[in-house]
Each structure stands twice: as structure tokens, then as C-alpha cells.
Amino acid sequence: IEDITGGKVLLRIISNLADKRIVKAWTKVPPTSIGGEEVVDRIVYAWAFAASDPYRAATHNKGIMNGIVAVALATGQDTRAIEAGAHAYACKDGRYKPLTIWQKDENGYLDGYIEVPLAVGTVGGSIRSNPMARLALKILGVSTAKELAEVMASVGLAQNLAALKALSTEGIQKGHMKLHARQLALAAGASPNEVDKVVELMLKEGVFTLEKAKEALSRVRST
Missing domain, CATH: 3.90.770.10 (3-hydroxy-3-methylglutaryl-coenzyme A Reductase; Chain A, domain 2)
Incomplete structure (x- = not known):
């Protein structure tokens, strides 16, 4: 060059x-x-x-x-x-x-x-x-x-x-919150077979905290 x-x-x-x-x-x-x-x-x-x-x-x-x-x-x-x-x-x-x-x-x-x-x-x-x-x-x-x-x-x-x-x-927030709920469900100790049920309960109630995930998991296991 x-x-x-x-x-x-x-x-x-x-x-x-x-x-x-x-x-x-x-x-x-x-x-x-x-x-x-x-x-x-x-x-x-x-x-x-x-x-x-x-x-x-x-x-x-x-x-x-x-x-x-x-x-x-x-x-x-x-x-x-x-x-x-x-x-x-x-x-x-x-x-x-x-x-x-x-x-x-x-x-x-x-x-x-x-x-x-x-x-x-x-x-x-x-x-x-x-x-x-x-x-x-x-x-x-x-x-x-x-x-x-x-x-x-x-x-x-x-x-x-x-x-x-x-x-x-629907907006991306809904998808983000569903993903967040899955992470909380896993952190609460949900098994792979329980995660979707825990997520469904959390989405229905609209509260996304670890305590709510543990509460939802307890309800899933009691049914």
C-alpha cells in the first residue's frame, strides 16, 4: 500500500x-x-x-x-x-x-x-x-x-x-413476570413437575416474592 x-x-x-x-x-x-x-x-x-x-x-x-x-x-x-x-x-x-x-x-x-x-x-x-x-x-x-x-x-x-x-x-412484562415466577418457584424448592403449577398460582394472584412462591408450593403439595 x-x-x-x-x-x-x-x-x-x-x-x-x-x-x-x-x-x-x-x-x-x-x-x-x-x-x-x-x-x-x-x-x-x-x-x-x-x-x-x-x-x-x-x-x-x-x-x-x-x-x-x-x-x-x-x-x-x-x-x-x-x-x-x-x-x-x-x-x-x-x-x-x-x-x-x-x-x-x-x-x-x-x-x-x-x-x-x-x-x-x-x-x-x-x-x-x-x-x-x-x-x-x-x-x-x-x-x-x-x-x-x-x-x-x-x-x-x-x-x-x-x-x-x-x-x-400483551406486552413483554407478562413474559418477564412469568419467567421471574419460574425462577422464584425453583428457588422455593419446586421440582420440575411442580414448577408450572406454582407459576400458575403466582400469576393468578399477581404477587411475585419468594414467600409467595413457598406458599404456592405448599398449596400445590397439599392437593
Whole structure:
């Protein structure tokens, strides 16, 4: 480079904005599988909100990356590089935008699309020395970086759909509280066969404390 330009090389590093390794994924969702036409409309409206407002888009894309980074962690990828590249790509048109698009087609189906840069690998030092990463790749059934990137983009799209559906209908708080109730049930000493019953009682009464979990467990065991 110095010979060609006549200049001097100062930095020896590549960019994490891997815009030559763009991955795309699509889905078409029947309205009957997600709660009907009204839910489809709500998801499209939620996406439009993110498309018009960078504050909402930041949280929208964070949810997408929840899915992508989970796969990246499991397979030994550089999660910080992936995050940096994705958020930089979201600004490629001069304004921060969602990495996904959600629209309703002429038949009322929900069409989803994601486009994201993903520089990942399935061979190399960190993966070779990490048996859990190799196991994760085996479970996924992928053998190339292209296949892994396609899985990651698909997971990001699915994660985004789940988040938008929850946010535009019952809200994510309900899901969070159910998860919290399960953790409390386990902390109270519930067995795997008892957890769901304890959670059901806690959700019905709307109280989420360890004492309430112990009380619910006692009631389950007394029946």
C-alpha cells in the first residue's frame, strides 16, 4: 500500500463494518398463526414507528441483536465486532434505521425481511480451542461461515417478530413476570413437575416474592 500510494501505513487493522458480507433472510407469516389480521397490522405499525424514530429503532435493533449475539456467543464469534458492524450498517443511509422490514402483503400475510452484515467463521483459533463452540456448530448442522451467518440472521428476524408481537399485544412484562415466577418457584424448592403449577398460582394472584412462591408450593403439595 505504501508503494502504491507513496504514503505511510499507520493502522494495521480491518473494519468491523463488513458491508461486503451482507446476509439476508425472509419470512412469510400467515395471520392465523400469530393472532389474526389485527396483530399483523399492529406489528407493521410497530415497525413503522421504528422506521421513523431512531430512539425506537435503537431498541428495535437491540432486540434483533439479542438473537444474533446469542448464536454468536454459543459458536465462539466476536460479539462486539458483530454488534458494532450491525449498528453502523443501520446508519448506512445517513440516519439510524431498523435492520428489518415488516409489511402486510395483498393476501394479509406478514412479510418479514432482515439485512445485516455478519463476518463470522466456523474455523480458526478461538473455535478450534473451544469445544463448546464446536459442539454448537455441530448442533446447528452448519459447516461454512455462510451457513452460520444465515442461521444467525434468521434467528435475529425470528427474535424481532417475537418482540414486536409481544410489545404490540400483551406486552413483554407478562413474559418477564412469568419467567421471574419460574425462577422464584425453583428457588422455593419446586421440582420440575411442580414448577408450572406454582407459576400458575403466582400469576393468578399477581404477587411475585419468594414467600409467595413457598406458599404456592405448599398449596400445590397439599392437593
